[in-house]
Amino acid sequence: xxxxxxxxxxxxxxxxxxxxxxxxxxxxxxxxxxxxxxxxxxxxxxxxxxxxxxxxxxxxxxxxxxxxxxxxxxxxxxxxxxxxxxxxxxxxxxxxxxxxxxxxxxxxxxxxxxxxxxxxxxxxxxxxxxxxxxxxxxxxxxxxxxxxxxxxxxxxxxxxxxxxxxxxxxxxxxxxxxxxxxxxxxxxxxxxxxxxxxxxxxxxxxxxxxxxxxxxxxxxxxxxxxxxxxxxxxxxxxxxxxxxxxxxxx
Amino acid sequence: xxxxxxxxxxxxxxxxxxxxxxxxxxxxxxxxxxxxxxxxxxxxxxxxxxxxxxxxxxxxxxxxxxxxxxxxxxxxxxxxxxxxxxxxxxxxxxxxxxxxxxxxxxxxxxxxxxxxxxxxxxxxxxxxxxxxxxxxxxxxxxxxxxxxxxxxxxxxxxxxxxxxxxxxxxxxxxxxxxxxxxxxxxxxxxxxxxxxxxxxxxxxxxxxxxxxxxxxxxxxxxxxxxxxxxxxxxxxxxxxxxxxxxxxxxxxxxxxxxxxxxxxxxxxxxxxxxxxxxxxxxxxxxxxxxxxxxxxxxxxxxxxxxxxxxxxxx
Numbered sequence: 028x029x030x031x032x033x034x035x036x037x038x039x040x041x042x043x044x045x046x047x048x049x050x051x052x053x054x055x056x057x058x059x060x061x062x063x064x065x066x067x068x069x070x071x072x073x074x075x076x077x078x079x080x081x082x083x084x085x086x087x088x089x090x091x092x093x094x095x096x097x098x099x100x101x102x103x104x105x106x107x108x109x110x111x112x113x114x115x116x117x118x119x120x121x122x123x124x125x126x127x128x129x130x131x132x133x134x135x136x137x138x139x140x141x142x143x144x145x146x147x148x149x150x151x152x153x154x155x156x157x158x159x160x161x162x163x164x165x166x167x168x169x170x171x172x173x174x175x176x177x178x179x180x181x182x183x184x185x186x187x188x189x190x191x192x193x194x195x196x197x198x199x200x201x202x203x204x205x206x207x208x209x210x211x212x213x214x215x216x217x218x219x220x221x222x223x224x225x226x227x228x229x230x231x232x233x234x235x236x237x238x239x240x241x242x243x244x245x246x247x248x249x250x251x252x253x254x255x256x257x258x259x260x261x262x263x264x265x266x267x268x269x270x271x272x273x274x275x276x277x
Numbered sequence: 278x279x280x281x282x283x284x285x286x287x288x289x290x291x292x293x294x295x296x297x298x299x300x301x302x303x304x305x306x307x308x309x310x311x312x313x314x315x316x317x318x319x320x321x322x323x324x325x326x327x328x329x330x331x332x333x334x335x336x337x338x339x340x341x342x343x344x345x346x347x348x349x350x351x352x353x354x355x356x357x358x359x360x361x362x363x364x365x366x367x368x369x370x371x372x373x374x375x376x377x378x379x380x381x382x383x384x385x386x387x388x389x390x391x392x393x394x395x396x397x398x399x400x401x402x403x404x405x406x407x408x409x410x411x412x413x414x415x416x417x418x419x420x421x422x423x424x425x426x427x428x429x430x431x432x433x434x435x436x437x438x439x440x441x442x443x444x445x446x447x448x449x450x451x452x453x454x455x456x457x458x459x460x461x462x463x464x465x466x467x468x469x470x471x472x473x474x475x476x477x478x479x480x481x482x483x484x485x486x487x488x489x490x491x492x493x494x495x496x497x498x499x500x501x502x503x504x505x506x507x508x509x510x511x512x513x514x515x516x517x518x519x520x521x522x523x524x525x526x527x528x529x530x531x532x533x534x535x536x537x538x539x540x541x542x543x544x545x546x547x548x549x550x551x552x553x554x555x556x557x558x559x560x561x562x563x564x565x566x567x568x569x570x571x572x573x574x575x576x577x578x579x580x581x582x583x584x585x586x587x588x589x590x591x
Contacts, residue, residue: 117476121476124494133490190481
């Protein structure tokens with residue numbers, strides 16, 4: 028695909044001696060929400076960690092193959108620059124042990140942004156984008172760790188947005204939060220998709236169907252098929268996709 | 278408590294749901310409950326006894342020291358020089374010497390120990406080498422202090438030509454406390470949840486920035502506790518300063534780290550073994566001052582930890 032934002036060619040990844048991704052190729056178009064579904068153990072998370080090279084933080088894990096961002100191999104990026112461009116929201120909410128304000132201002136400060144006015148504006152914008160601003164605007168100096176789980180997940184999202192990423196990856200962001208917060212974050216993602224490419228790994232088929240523009244189905248470390256979400260759900264070409272969507276396994 | 282199976286059950290025993298065997302008058306569930314209660318009371322008695330056995334000697338020592346030593350304490354005792362071959366006067370040079378020795382040991386052991394602990398926890402990873410280093414450090418912590426003293430004599434007094442001095446004695450104490458400072462620093466860092474590091478790394482924040490801004494601030498209470506417990510150990514040990522820094526009788530205050538000085542622990546040893554005919558109260562008084570110094574350091578540690586825990590952020 029010519030306007031692929033992320034393109035992956037023949038990606039293999041292993042945890043120790045065990046290969047979990049078996050030569051996967053995939054193009055993620057610029058903008059929109061790209062959903063990835065599949066049963067547990069199909070290497071969805073491993074795939075995400077190859078995008079911002081956090082796989083190398085996992086002991087004994089390794090990968091081969093090509094992952095490119097804007098046509099440039101991710102291995103050519105300076106590692107922390109890459110992670111600022113490709114943001115990641117992990118399954119469990121993590122409020123860093125500092126104030127709500129500092130949670131969001133942390134990453135910008137670490138690259139030298141210290142202007143109070145700029146930081147204030149950025150914190151407000153990120154918290155607003157994450158649908159958290161109204162709830163916390165009067166207590167920004169309170170500890171991020173003291174927020175409720177759903178609020179912490181939105182704080183995590185606001186923090187991820189603070190580096191002004193071009194790709195936002197979410198790994199099963201809703202497994203530890205309530206349905207109402209889930210719906211709020213989903214609508215946030217729909218608003219954000221015009222500004223950045225969103226890669227959404229999810230266990231919830233309904234979630235992918237609600238908000239993903241395209242969806243890929245992973246099974247046992249292979250890409251079974253991918254396509255526009257509605258097509259994949261209504262008329263899957265592969266019988267395994269059909270079985271998974273209709274709850275016959277996984 | 279009577280636990281014969283046919284004995285009347287305790288009045289407040291919870292009746293078990295009736296089962297087949299309840300028909301013959303003995304409810305096995307209730308009998309089992311009795312056994313469990315007996316086990317419970319035996320367990321708490323045994324645990325209480327063990328706790329008392331641990332606490333009583335400590336309280337006994339402290340009590341004896343206070344009763345026998347307190348009469349010797351006075352402004353003069355704490356703040357003047359010893360006179361007439363230590364049989365009269367105060368113990369000021371020993372107090373000051375101990376503070377100097379502990380200070381030098383801290384200046385050496387805290388930076389080295391904390392930085393080594395950070396390296397081992399955050400950078401070394403799981404390799405064969407780091408396991409060997411770990412093992413070496415743990416074993417070093419178990420080396421008797423007299424062996425550290427001989428090492429200090431060989432290395433600092435003779436090889437580095439520091440002579441018998443506060444510097445040599447302090448460094449020897451520092452080497453002795455290093456393993457525990459490293460180990461406790463490492464343990465404190467590893468008690469900070471890994472999810473904090475992952476969240477930070479995922480933001481493109483460097484390893485060092487993550488340590489500096491996320492991990493270290495939250496490990497601080499644990500690190501400080503380890504350090505201050507070692508301070509009191511350094512203040513109390515006699516053997517390491519015996520050959521390296523402490524003078525037997527030197528009624529002047531040290532003027533630099535190259536001076537020799539007296540030390541409280543050494544002074545107790547000297548008074549008890551070397552000065553015949555000394556009033557008991559002076560020996561006990563000196564020991565009480567030594568224990569008091571250690572307790573002072575420890576209560577400082579406890580206060581600091583309490584303060585930091587109250588500001589604990591997760």
